[in-house]
Amino acid sequence: MSEHLYRLVEVAGTSKTGTDDAIRNAIAKVDKNLGTLRWFQVVETRGQIDEGRIAYWQVTLKIGLSVKDA
Numbered sequence: 001m002s003e004h005l006y007r008l009v010e011v012a013g014t015s016k017t018g019t020d021d022a023i024r025n026a027i028a029k030v031d032k033n034l035g036t037l038r039w040f041q042v043v044e045t046r047g048q049i050d051e052g053r054i055a056y057w058q059v060t061l062k063i064g065l066s067v068k069d070a
Contacts, residue, residue: 006038006064015057019045022059036066 013026023042031037044060 005067007067009034009063009065010043010060011063012058012060014059016055017057019057019059022057023061026059026061027063030063030065034065036068037063038066039064 011026011030013022015021015025041062042059043062046058047054048056
């Protein structure tokens with residue numbers, strides 16, 4: 001079994017429809033820009049309220065990316 005090394009990035013994804021979409025939006029953007037994603041962890045969930053209704057869901061994630069051997 002080989003040993004692995006990961007780099008962590010922390011991001012916040014947003015969505016008007018829900019937490020799942022906020023997570024998926026964040027992962028898609030990080031994957032497009034950094035690639036080699038391996039796992040994620042939800043750190044915090046919050047939202048923006050506008051006129052008594054949820055306007056946006058905000059989810060903070062830690063995402064693990066594989067670090068390649070030199």
